[in-house]
Amino acid sequence: xxxxxxxxxxxxxxxxxxxxxxxxxxxxxxxxxAMEGSAxxxxxxxxxxxxxxxxxxxxxxxxxxxxxxxxxLAVKA
Amino acid sequence: MRMQDSGHGAAVDPTPAAVDPTPAAxxxxxxxxxxxxxxxxxxxxxxxxxxxxxxxAVHLPTLHIGPWDLPITRHAVMMWVACTIIxxxxxxxxxxxxxxxxxxxxxxxxxxxxxxxxxxxxxIAHHPDRFVPYxxxxxxxxxxxxxxxxxxxxxxxxxxxxVTAALAGMAFIMIQVSGIREFGVIGHFKNLVPHGLxxxxxxxxxxxxxxxxxxxPFALCVRLFANMTAGHVVILSLISxxxxxxxxxxxxxxxxxxxxxxxxxxxxxxxxxxxxFTMLTSLFIGMSVHPQH
Numbered sequence: 001x002x003x004x005x006x007x008x009x010x011x012x013x014x015x016x017x018x019x020x021x022x023x024x025x026x027x028x029x030x031x032x033x034a035m036e037g038s039a040x041x042x043x044x045x046x047x048x049x050x051x052x053x054x055x056x057x058x059x060x061x062x063x064x065x066x067x068x069x070x071x072x073l074a075v076k077a
Numbered sequence: 078m079r080m081q082d083s084g085h086g087a088a089v090d091p092t093p094a095a096v097d098p099t100p101a102a103x104x105x106x107x108x109x110x111x112x113x114x115x116x117x118x119x120x121x122x123x124x125x126x127x128x129x130x131x132x133x134a135v136h137l138p139t140l141h142i143g144p145w146d147l148p149i150t151r152h153a154v155m156m157w158v159a160c161t162i163i164x165x166x167x168x169x170x171x172x173x174x175x176x177x178x179x180x181x182x183x184x185x186x187x188x189x190x191x192x193x194x195x196x197x198x199x200x201i202a203h204h205p206d207r208f209v210p211y212x213x214x215x216x217x218x219x220x221x222x223x224x225x226x227x228x229x230x231x232x233x234x235x236x237x238x239x240v241t242a243a244l245a246g247m248a249f250i251m252i253q254v255s256g257i258r259e260f261g262v263i264g265h266f267k268n269l270v271p272h273g274l275x276x277x278x279x280x281x282x283x284x285x286x287x288x289x290x291x292x293x294p295f296a297l298c299v300r301l302f303a304n305m306t307a308g309h310v311v312i313l314s315l316i317s318x319x320x321x322x323x324x325x326x327x328x329x330x331x332x333x334x335x336x337x338x339x340x341x342x343x344x345x346x347x348x349x350x351x352x353x354f355t356m357l358t359s360l361f362i363g364m365s366v367h368p369q370h
Contacts, residue, residue, distance in 0.1 A: 053349065054353065054356070057349050057350065057353045058300075058353070060304070061296065061299070061300035061303070061304070061353075064299075064300065064303030064304055064307055065296075065299055065300075065303065067303060067307055068299065068302070068303045068306075071306075071310075075114070075118065
């Protein structure tokens, strides 16, 4: 069978989905831990919130690495 | 009807089944059926046409200086606009002795104090105030460039890998220079590897640390680039959904609220990514100036 470029688009789609699974799972665990910490000690909730946002942005950076590769696949091939 | 980068779909043409292909950048009278991929690509990527509100599309010149050809592109113009805005703000803030608004002076001072206390003094152990100008420049420049991408007729210069690579390159230079100033060239590279390691670990740690020296700024570059590009791609995809489905009710019910929501998230991401870039840079400078033992 001749696949041509369609394999690249297929791979891009699957790659994007997998990347989002990883990122969302990680950030979900992070948010759960943050909420539990805030519930235990409400007076540090502000600090926890700041740290959570920073960690979420870093995890998202890794997810977007994978997304950039997928976009390259879909667009350049 | 012109579709611009961050239009909230507010300019959606209400005539249903509008077959004529106007939505792709009306600037160069694109004919043919609507191609979503090309529409998105055209708005994200750099190009030499600049779109202005009333004037329409302006083709930007290419400078020929000596042996180099320097094309002036949309993102370059946006960087200049960002610099102009920052200079204007600072000039306004400096006029406090005359009838200048006290608000702007306060705003600038807030930003400077934030960078100095939260970013420089918390992360850098020796002479933090020396790095405040650089960190402040990074933070404000990235922030203004990100925000310009969110207004109509603005393009995100940080969605260009060249711009983010240059910013990351400056961060790399600052990290090395700060370490070399503190410890000398040999001392700085000896500090890459933590002290007190068993000798058999060194063959592994040295390549890892040298690689780490390069991957950290590289990650800074790609993180900023990917965040900005991905956000705008999502906004543009939602808007182009209206034209793919050729139904205006899709726009009113689905695209406009979603695009508005994503635009709000993009606003948050603009601030956050500027902060993260600057915070990580100050962290790395702190690590090279005061290596953990």
